Amino acid sequence: MASAAAAVPEVALRSGSGNARPMPAIGMGTASSPLVPETTRDAVLAALEVGFRHFDTASLYGSERPLGEAVAEAVQRGLLAAREEVFITSKLWSMQCHPRLVLPSLLKSLRNMQLEYVDLYLIHMPISLKPGPTVFPAKREDAMPFDFEGVWREMEECHRLGLAKAIGVSNFTTKHLDKILAAATVPPAVNQVELNPVWQQRKLRACCAEKDIHVVAHSPLGGLKWSGSEGNAVLKSEVLAEIAKARGKSIAQVALRWIYEQGVSPIVKSFNKERLKQNVEIFDWELTKDDHIKIGQIPQKVVNTANGMFSPEGEFTSVDLSDMEFFEE
Numbered sequence: 242m243a244s245a246a247a248a249v250p251e252v253a254l255r256s257g258s259g260n261a262r263p264m265p266a267i268g269m270g271t272a273s274s275p276l277v278p279e280t281t282r283d284a285v286l287a288a289l290e291v292g293f294r295h296f297d298t299a300s301l302y303g304s305e306r307p308l309g310e311a312v313a314e315a316v317q318r319g320l321l322a323a324r325e326e327v328f329i330t331s332k333l334w335s336m337q338c339h340p341r342l343v344l345p346s347l348l349k350s351l352r353n354m355q356l357e358y359v360d361l362y363l364i365h366m367p368i369s370l371k372p373g374p375t376v377f378p379a380k381r382e383d384a385m386p387f388d389f390e391g392v393w394r395e396m397e398e399c400h401r402l403g404l405a406k407a408i409g410v411s412n413f414t415t416k417h418l419d420k421i422l423a424a425a426t427v428p429p430a431v432n433q434v435e436l437n438p439v440w441q442q443r444k445l446r447a448c449c450a451e452k453d454i455h456v457v458a459h460s461p462l463g464g465l466k467w468s469g470s471e472g473n474a475v476l477k478s479e480v481l482a483e484i485a486k487a488r489g490k491s492i493a494q495v496a497l498r499w500i501y502e503q504g505v506s507p508i509v510k511s512f513n514k515e516r517l518k519q520n521v522e523i524f525d526w527e528l529t530k531d532d533h534i535k536i537g538q539i540p541q542k543v544v545n546t547a548n549g550m551f552s553p554e555g556e557f558t559s560v561d562l563s564d565m566e567f568f569e570e
């Protein structure tokens with residue numbers, strides 16, 4: 242079967258165990274709303290066929306089970322020689338961001354996926370919520386102070402047990418990273434954050450580079466939640482459209498290539514085989530210096546905020562929203 246997998250570069254993660262599989266430089270996102278398990282499973286199989294070997298899921302998304310089923314089916318069909326060929330990330334949801342719930346949550350995710358380990362396990366957000374059934378958006382009164390030291394200690398335990406080959410965080414600002422680094426024996430390998438030409442995260446990228454934390458970009462095409470009446474600011478960008486035309490590429494490919502050229506690995510969601518194929522074909526051409534200058538001047542705006550995780554009613558009682566906010570200028 243023709244596959245672009247060989248053409249995808251890979252990144253060795255700092256805290257990856259000795260036998261850890263390096264992370265392919267582009268991954269497929271599996272978050273969709275509403276989540277339809279069969280559609281998700283078929284999309285993962287289509288992604289494997291066009292060359293994706295890196296998949297991003299989370300207990301929150303409900304996509305762990307169909308992802309695991311697709312990987313098992315791919316091995317059965319001979320599309321993959323073994324599970325070890327794929328790199329799988331899952332995430333600890335905020336209601337389980339309590340030391341005693343970290344290991345049981347990972348074990349549940351592994352059961353959902355029918356896997357023995359994840360390649361990367363991330364704290365989903367710097368937000369801790371009262372334990373209980375998942376309510377989304379969350380209730381303001383359920384927000385609790387985040388025990389960074391205790392939660393990270395248990396993330397390290399997951400790593401020590403070999404259940405997570407590497408561990409990291411998501412949506413963490415430089416301020417949150419400092420708290421983890423102050424407590425860490427095994428520093429986070431990855432920070433997965435919103436990052437694209439419209440939200441370039443220069444300050445955070447510089448901090449992560451200094452601390453040897455690999456940055457992974459979620460919502461690389463502007464995400465599912467399109468902000469404002471003008472729609473998705475990445476896919477509607479005139480600057481990107483002009484560059485795409487000049488390079489004979491799509492806007493999505495220009496955005497993904499720009500992210501890759503920043504040393505960041507995009508996680509892009511498409512459940513459409515043609516677009517999946519397009520998204521993985523970004524490694525045999527380059528943007529010019531002039532393209533980088535133009536993209537560097539795009540006005541910036543963020544889509545995902547901590548505030549957006551909470552329903553507007555109610556009050557924060559034991560923690561300030563500013564302590565949880567995951568964007569910084």
Ligand SMILES: NC(=O)c1ccc[n+]([C@@H]2O[C@H](COP(=O)([O-])OP(=O)(O)OC[C@H]3O[C@@H](n4cnc5c(N)ncnc54)[C@H](OP(=O)(O)O)[C@@H]3O)[C@@H](O)[C@H]2O)c1
Pocket residue numbers: 269270271272273297298365411412433434458459460461462463464465466476491493494508509510511512513516517519520545
């Ligand atoms: N850590 C976190 O808090 C967090 C937050 C958000 C997302 N994520 C992860 O990151 C992944 C990606 O982010 P995202 O889902 O928010 O958004 P995204 O990947 O930026 O954008 C997805 C949207 O773009 C469309 N699309 C994909 N490829 C395209 C192409 N080549 N041309 C035109 N449109 C295209 C998709 O539609 P089609 O499916 O129809 O192609 C979908 O509507 C998620 O699935 C999830 O795994 C993590």
